[in-house]
Amino acid sequence: MVELLAPAGNPEALEAAIAEGADAVYLGLKSFNARMRSSNFAWNQFEATVDVLHKRNKKIYVTVNTVVTEDEMERLYRFLTYLNNVGPDGIIVQDLGLIQMAHKYFPQLKLHASTQLNIASAKAANTMSRWGISRTVLARELSLEEIRDVHANTSCELEVFVHGALCVSESGLCLFSSYLGGKSANRGMCTQACRRLYTAHEPEGDREGYFFSPADLQLIEYIPDLIQAGVASFKIEGRMKSAEYVGTVVSAYRYVIDNWEADKKAAVETGKRILANDFARKKTSYRFKSTRAEEVLNPDQAGGTGIYLGIIDGIKKGDVQEVPYKDGTRAVHYVQLKDGHYTPEKGDSVRIHKKDDSGRESWKIQDIIESKSGAWLQLPADSGKGDSVYLLQTKAMTKRYPHLLPASLEKYRRQPNDEALPMLTLEAGFPTLGDTNKAAPSKSASATPAGAALPAKSAAAASSTPVKKSLAKKPADIFPEGLYVQVSSIADLHTILADKPVRVIINLNEDTYPALSGQQSKQQVKPLPFPKREIFISLDPFVPQEQEPILTEQLEQLTAQGYTQFIVNNPAHISMLRNKKNFLVAGPYLYTFNCWAVSWLQDNGICAYIPPAESSQANIETVFAPELRPQVLLPLFSYSVLFRMRFTLPKSYNFLYFSDKQGEAFRAFSTPSASFVLSDKPFSVVDRYHALQHHQFSRFLLDFSHTTVERRAYRFILQSLRSGTPLPDSVRFNWKEGFYDPQRVEELKQLGQKPAADRKAKPSSSRARKSGHAPSNRTNRTEKGQQRGNRKR
Numbered sequence: 001m002v003e004l005l006a007p008a009g010n011p012e013a014l015e016a017a018i019a020e021g022a023d024a025v026y027l028g029l030k031s032f033n034a035r036m037r038s039s040n041f042a043w044n045q046f047e048a049t050v051d052v053l054h055k056r057n058k059k060i061y062v063t064v065n066t067v068v069t070e071d072e073m074e075r076l077y078r079f080l081t082y083l084n085n086v087g088p089d090g091i092i093v094q095d096l097g098l099i100q101m102a103h104k105y106f107p108q109l110k111l112h113a114s115t116q117l118n119i120a121s122a123k124a125a126n127t128m129s130r131w132g133i134s135r136t137v138l139a140r141e142l143s144l145e146e147i148r149d150v151h152a153n154t155s156c157e158l159e160v161f162v163h164g165a166l167c168v169s170e171s172g173l174c175l176f177s178s179y180l181g182g183k184s185a186n187r188g189m190c191t192q193a194c195r196r197l198y199t200a201h202e203p204e205g206d207r208e209g210y211f212f213s214p215a216d217l218q219l220i221e222y223i224p225d226l227i228q229a230g231v232a233s234f235k236i237e238g239r240m241k242s243a244e245y246v247g248t249v250v251s252a253y254r255y256v257i258d259n260w261e262a263d264k265k266a267a268v269e270t271g272k273r274i275l276a277n278d279f280a281r282k283k284t285s286y287r288f289k290s291t292r293a294e295e296v297l298n299p300d301q302a303g304g305t306g307i308y309l310g311i312i313d314g315i316k317k318g319d320v321q322e323v324p325y326k327d328g329t330r331a332v333h334y335v336q337l338k339d340g341h342y343t344p345e346k347g348d349s350v351r352i353h354k355k356d357d358s359g360r361e362s363w364k365i366q367d368i369i370e371s372k373s374g375a376w377l378q379l380p381a382d383s384g385k386g387d388s389v390y391l392l393q394t395k396a397m398t399k400r401y402p403h404l405l406p407a408s409l410e411k412y413r414r415q416p417n418d419e420a421l422p423m424l425t426l427e428a429g430f431p432t433l434g435d436t437n438k439a440a441p442s443k444s445a446s447a448t449p450a451g452a453a454l455p456a457k458s459a460a461a462a463s464s465t466p467v468k469k470s471l472a473k474k475p476a477d478i479f480p481e482g483l484y485v486q487v488s489s490i491a492d493l494h495t496i497l498a499d500k501p502v503r504v505i506i507n508l509n510e511d512t513y514p515a516l517s518g519q520q521s522k523q524q525v526k527p528l529p530f531p532k533r534e535i536f537i538s539l540d541p542f543v544p545q546e547q548e549p550i551l552t553e554q555l556e557q558l559t560a561q562g563y564t565q566f567i568v569n570n571p572a573h574i575s576m577l578r579n580k581k582n583f584l585v586a587g588p589y590l591y592t593f594n595c596w597a598v599s600w601l602q603d604n605g606i607c608a609y610i611p612p613a614e615s616s617q618a619n620i621e622t623v624f625a626p627e628l629r630p631q632v633l634l635p636l637f638s639y640s641v642l643f644r645m646r647f648t649l650p651k652s653y654n655f656l657y658f659s660d661k662q663g664e665a666f667r668a669f670s671t672p673s674a675s676f677v678l679s680d681k682p683f684s685v686v687d688r689y690h691a692l693q694h695h696q697f698s699r700f701l702l703d704f705s706h707t708t709v710e711r712r713a714y715r716f717i718l719q720s721l722r723s724g725t726p727l728p729d730s731v732r733f734n735w736k737e738g739f740y741d742p743q744r745v746e747e748l749k750q751l752g753q754k755p756a757a758d759r760k761a762k763p764s765s766s767r768a769r770k771s772g773h774a775p776s777n778r779t780n781r782t783e784k785g786q787q788r789g790n791r792k793r
Contacts, residue, residue, distance in 0.1 A: 002227050002234060003059070004257060005159065006250050009239035011045060015401040016247035021254035024059035025049075026092060028188075028239065031079055032064045032072075044412035047086055048405045059089040063239075065114035067186045067612075068095045069739070070594045070622040080106050092137065093117075094172070094186070097596030100603075103132045110134050112159065116186065117571070118172035118541065118589070120146075121548040122153035124572035129156045131600070137161070137235065139171035139544075140217065141646040143287040144225055146545035151230035160226060162219040163249055163275075164237025166286065166296065168194045168212045169643035170542045170674075173589060176642040178614045179679060179733060180664070182740035186591065186614070189740055194643065197302075197357040198666075200655035209299030211658065211668075212643075212677070215284040220252060220271045222288055224260045242349065244393050247401065248278050279306050279392050293647040293675070306351050306390030310340025312383060314373075320381050323366060331381035332366075336374055337389055343375050344368075347395030352379060355386035356661055362392060471598055472627035478533065478565060478583050479503075479608055481698040483721075484633060486538060490515045492709040493529050499718055505536040505567060507705055508554070510672055517557045532562045538705075541569035541589035542644065542674070552576055567610065578605035585633065588612050595623050608633060610701065613640055613683070616738030626696045636686045637717060638703035640733060642666065645675040669706070678706055684730035686721040 006017035008025040017025050027049070028040045041049065046062075053060050062083060068076050080102060083091060090110035093099055094117050102109050112135040113119050113128050120139040128136065135157035138147060151158055167174060167185075177191045178184035195213040199206050219226070223234065234257070236249050252274035259267040284296050314336035322329040344350060349364045367378040379389075482502030487493060489511055493504060506512055514520045515528065516537065528535070537558060543551060555566075555576050566577055569587035577584060585608040586592060586601045592609050601609070608631045611620045624632045648670040657680055659665045665680035685692075689700065702717060720727050 002257060003232060004250065004253055005061070005233050005235045006246055007164075007236055007239040007241065008049075008246075009040070009241065010243075011041070011049075011405055012243035012401070013239075013241070013246045014049060015404050016243040016399070017250050018053070018056070018058060018404060019401040020247045020250040021258075022058070022250050024061060024089070024233070025053070026061040026063055026235075026239075028063045029079075032066050032068065032076065032188075043082075044409040045405060047412040048409055050086055050088055052404050052406075061090045061092055061112065062088045063092045063114075064098060065092045065094045065116050066188050067184075067591050067593045068098060069619050071619075073097065073101075073594055073596060077101065077105075080109065084109055090135065094591075095593065095597060096590065096600040097594040097598075099128075099131055099133070100596045100600035107132065113137060114172075115139055115161065116172040118170070119571065120171070121543050121545045121572045122150045123548055123552075123575040124543060124570060125150060125154040125156045125158075127571040127575045127604075129154065135159055135232065139542075140166060141170055141287060141542075142544060143546070144222060144229065146287075147226065147231065148229040149545050157232040158230065159233040159235050160219075160231050161217060161237055162223065162226070162234045162253065164217055164241075165281075166214040166217050166284070168214045168296070168645055170646055173541055173641075174643040175614050175640060176677070178739070179640055179642055180660075182734055182737055184614055184739055187739050193660075196660060198658045198660055200653075200658045202655045210302055211299045211653065212297065213299075213301065214296045215282040215298065215301075216280045217286060218275065218283040219285055219288060220256055220275060221268045222285065223253065223256045223268075223271075224264055227257075227260075242393060243401065244398055245278055245280075247399060248274060287646070291647055293645070293650050293653075296645075296647065299652070302353060302388065306392045307342060308340060309342060309344060309350065309389045309391050310337030311355075312336070312379075312385050312387045312389065313338040315385065316376055323378075332378050333381045333383075334367075334369060334376040335379050335383060336376055340389075342391065344377065344391055345395060347398070348391060349393040350377075350379075351390045351392050352383050353388040353390065355384065355388075358661070471595065471602055473602075473607065473631060475630040476583055476607065479585075479631075479699070481630075482700075484536075484699065484701045486701060486703040486705055487709055488512070488705050489708070490526075490528070492704060495709045495711050496714060497529050498711055499715065501702075503534050503536060503565075504530050505538050505701070505703075507538045508540065513554055516563070517554070517561060519557075532564075535563065536565040536567055536585065537563055538567035538587065539569055539573050541587070542646065543570045543572040544646070547673075548572065568606070574604050574606075583607050585610060588635070592623060593619065595628075598623065598628070607631065608699075610635065613638070614734050614739075616734050617685075617736065618738060621695065629696045630698060632697060633699045633701050634692060634697050635683070635701045635703055636689060636692075636721065637682060637684045637701075637727075638705070639682050639707055640679045641706065642677045642679060644677075646673070647675060648672065649675045676706060679731065681729055681731045682727065683733045683735075684717075684720075684727040685732065685735055686717060687724050687726040689721045690724055 003023045004021065005024045005026060006022035008014035008017055008027040014025055014027070027046070029043065029046055030040055050060055064079070076098060084106045090112050092112045092114045093102070094114045099111060102111055111133050113133045115137045117128070118139055119125050119128065119136045120142055125136045133156065137159040138150065140161050147158065147160060169176070172186070174185045176193045177189065178186070180191070180193055183189035183191050195210065197208055198211055199208050200211065226234065234253060236246070236253065238246055238249070252271040255274065256267045256271040282298060282301060286296060289295060312335045316334035320331055320333045323332050344365055346365055346368050349362060352361050352363060354360065361380065363379060365377055369376040480502050484503045484505060485496050485501040486505035486507070487496065488507045488509065493506065496504070506516070508516070559580060559582065564581065565583045566573070567585045567587040568574055568577065569589040574584070584606050586606045588610050590601060591612050592598050592601065593612060593615060598609060609624070610633045611624070613635070620634070649668060653668055657665050657667045666677055667680055668675060668677050717727065
């Protein structure tokens, strides 16, 4: 029987989901989940929910689907111990280190691979299945035929998103929000930067649009096909949505699941009529219907949800007052709207969209004053003229669902065990507990075995040295010290010969494969300027099922040609290349944010590591202690890929570049199979080269992926590296500040300092480019590497 899985962002949404027929719910707690901005459940609410749902034969899954930094591993262990004791039906995970920890200590916990793990093929699913993953939440970028093919080639249960908000980026590969302020999607802090208003800059002039705000997913008409394709669970997105929204969507999909065999057409039509009341964005079936970008993107549609009510045109002067709000009060005033075609009523829920696109807020209207000039709506006092207002839900839609949780939660614990954690050490290459607790803790066991007191410093810190030493390997001769350069074309290999690096990395793509594999035509044949021993081949992080057999064949050809060094960025790559005497480097998309992830990768045949693009220097140096640093290829320069899309952008996106309200500039380009958005300014810490050598790093990377290497710019970067001079017009990304930390922000504010994440971005400077020294990256590429709109500013 197929499972209908609903979101529960709070107890009210939980009640709506169960009342309308969900078989299971997924929810987050106060830590380690990808919706840290939603209400989430208190510990006692969660424990009561497990009891109540299990008595009703319903299932509950907990989201632990973020990456975890090294200094959080102790807290993560406590958290997993707590979950193991409470007993949910599964946990949804992203971090490879978490998988390693759970596999070793908590085999009772059922692990589900989050869509953030970017599992889009059977080989990727099978790789994870070997490590205790019982269910895979497939990437949302797959077609029906691909899902059917994945099921036919894996024994892993498949879960598929069928309804709700889409990420414009390929699953788990978005760095946009993190780049703009450290609020990473991989940390549950996404600010939905893709849904903002941007300005496109073209030779003909500027124009504004919501260029990357995707439509919402709706696959209700394909439910019968997905059931027949072997999908085990249908997942509804929406942990930040209202209870009424959850109830409406669950009821629609419940009806189709229960009635399609009797009359498929009638069941689907009924489901669609129910969904007409979800007040969401324009709908798409994504790749189930079309591979065109227009199926997903509409630049003229604002990124918010709801029915447009108008813009604020008038504000009642001198009538600001305080009303009860959450645990305190909120200042409100009265406003009038214009341009709308519907007047809301008292009790309706609306969303206020700031004029400058700086934020959005949901609000329930508590008062309306009627006058001859029209209705005055009571809205928060920080709403102002020009702000847009959207109707999210009418009072008439509000349903009261039976309460599920008991009135008193006194018998439930209020937080995970805070007793001391056993020493975490590494023995024989595996993270294991100290001698006092060799076995995995049972559900009834305390988080702390007898006699295992935690030292004054944290267990993670205390165990740092043995962990790193046991992972350290002597670097292979094939991975020498020095400078590595990564490029996207064969032509760029010839350019960098001017100052030859010790090794080159070339991205495998439509242009480079024929040259690497020797399958060029006679007219195209030109010897590669580097021997195969000096070439690493970097593999694309997104491996859809459609491309899996093609990539498998290409890699077989390349290894037969004598290539043995590969940068792997997806679990599927591990399945394709391990056990073949290859030297495998974990690329930045395998997210080595902690040494437990390093351990998992080493157990899967990985020999070296490129740290994640959004990691900080502090975390990199904590994960990769001096003993491990000979295995690290440290990026010093790159144009950050902020997000990637599985479609080619239409001609209307042929702008030179686009920018946000703060003047931060970006560029977009397409290949035959995907599109990319990159930062206009390069990430650079080339001036830290000598200091990092003193920190015992010895292998460094200059990454020119997705841009053309210009000889003058290349030499300028090398000159800056050798002289220790900062590159002009470059950024540090999260190198210094790391991820956004609300607690740290509050501490800085109390000290009268402004946190880096709150600082306004400065408009891109053209000074350095005019001098001809700094690298220019404002080019749009299209199919086969041909340039489109390649004028540079």
